[in-house]
Amino acid sequence: MARELTQAIVNGILIGGVYALMAVGLTLIFGVLDIINIAQGVLVILGAYLSYSLFNKAHIDPYIGLLITIPAMFIIGVAIHWAFISRLRGSERTSMTLLVTYAVGLIIEGILYKVYGANNVQISPSYIDSSAHVLGFYIGWVYIWGFVIAVALVGAVYVLLYRTRFGRSVRAIMQNGDAARLVGINVNKVAAITFGVGVAVTAAGGMVFGETNAFNANSGYDLISRLLSIIILGGMGSVGGALGAAVFMLTLESVVTIWQPTWAIAVYYAALVIILLWRPAGLFGQKAVRAQ
């Protein structure tokens, strides 16, 4: 029993790292731009399909392929922001972005469906089933490397946000967009780059997701609801919060699965509701990050 529990916790932490990677993009986009990017789930799947194609067609290892997919997703993100999101105005802007990104997601999903069909696929390089033997536990290398990459990229986003000049202007916009514009920050440019970075990390998240799960064009919907829960729980706009919340939630789900596989997801969402009632700003959010 204790052994199963430990295994479940370890799995939960490792998978949680991957979810954190996908959620960091969402929380960044939300925190800076006040945008709910419903397309994030589909973008993760797009990232997974990019890695899948590079691996199957060009025989490029998914990890090396990241050197191609991350810049590609960055460009896609900047393009989406430039074409659609930067054009929205008015008092209902946040709700409008939700709908616009939903429409963008529909289009991307339709294209993926057209190109790849409805069958589930999985990125399966030769080492997919090999696992490390640590202290009597078997842990898949895919999960370990996924976790390492996730933590490295989340760390990179953290450094970008808190240790660079660019990050300072991002945080200035988070605090007060009008004041940031007054002191000479090019809000539009920073917003576009932030959206690009938020989408770029989905390339890595999607790659690991595609190695550990079978997916098709529809898989984005289940993902986006989980990712939204994670960023709300972590406190919107908080990078560390997203990591903490992702690890917490996925560990919880993984542990509950031991006893009750069918209800594990319900426990996940019920935990979210309970925690939010207790702390409306999320587990790690400061109350004043954004007005509730």
Added chain:
Amino acid sequence: MKAQTLAKSGGLVVLLVFAVLFPQVFSNPSVTNYGVLALVFATAAVGWHIFSGNTGYIALGQAVFFGSGAYAMGIAARDWHMQATAVFELLPLSAVTGALIAIPFGLIALRVRRHTFIVVTIAIFFIFQLMAFNFWFTGGSSGLGSPFLSWAPVPYNRNFYYIALACAVGAIVIAWLVGRSRFGLQLRAIRDDEDRARGLGVKAMQVKMAAYMISGTITALIGGVWFYYLNQVQPQTGFNPLFDLTLVLMIFFGGYGSIAGSVLGALIIEPLSLWLNTIPALNGFNEIVLGAILLLVLLFMPRGILPTGAEFITKIRTRGRPAVVPATTIGAAPSATPSAPSVSSGGAR
């Protein structure tokens, strides 16, 4: 002003007559099918408008009521062995189920605002979908079937059309009554500034709760109609995440915050997406086409086609005269700094 009111009510009468005559003129079941489903969504959209359109709380969990209404009817018909038209007597049960579910749902979700509210409604929605999958009395993933109705295709669709039309008209009347009452004014005060409304003596929680229950009742009722029309419900069709997003999209498409806009959006988008599905040349592309149409409307008529259209007509009629901008449009007009997104808009509420 008097003439305008007269013209308006005249227009409504013409619309109603058209709606009533529609299945008589087009009796083809594949055409009336569009009518039935469009009216189902129009009713649900008005239900959404009563709560979310008035209060500004964007609810993405309406499928909870829709699915619960459908399941309540299906379970009751099965367990009480009801047959044929007697099943319609269960519609009030569906409606009451919606109202009852709205109470705990509202007590949880209405304590938080804005984005947290949106996500809480999504979370509760997924809990309901999972319950429909896993409870012993819901029929699992294969869902529920309804009793058999021995109507021929033409009267079948026509009868359901009139039932759906009655629901839609009822919902519109309720929404209209809510909108012009003191209650509706309190709801809109909450939308504008909840804390200030509270300070002025609006019992915010009670008012929101009442609106949420009305909204849930209407949505669950039409969910029951929808279930009996299609003769079946599965967890992923009754509790469909796309239902929520489509509903919100319809309303923003037609015109957020107005009854006519909500109805219009539903009456356009639902037949449009059904029709796109039937075109063989678009096979596999219909999702892309639908997404593209929505994007174009959202980008070029960001306030919905109804307000934008009305503005356009006003512009033509007042051409050459000094422009008179209606007071309601000032707030939504492009701001003085069009070069950058208004990031600060989030902090105001």
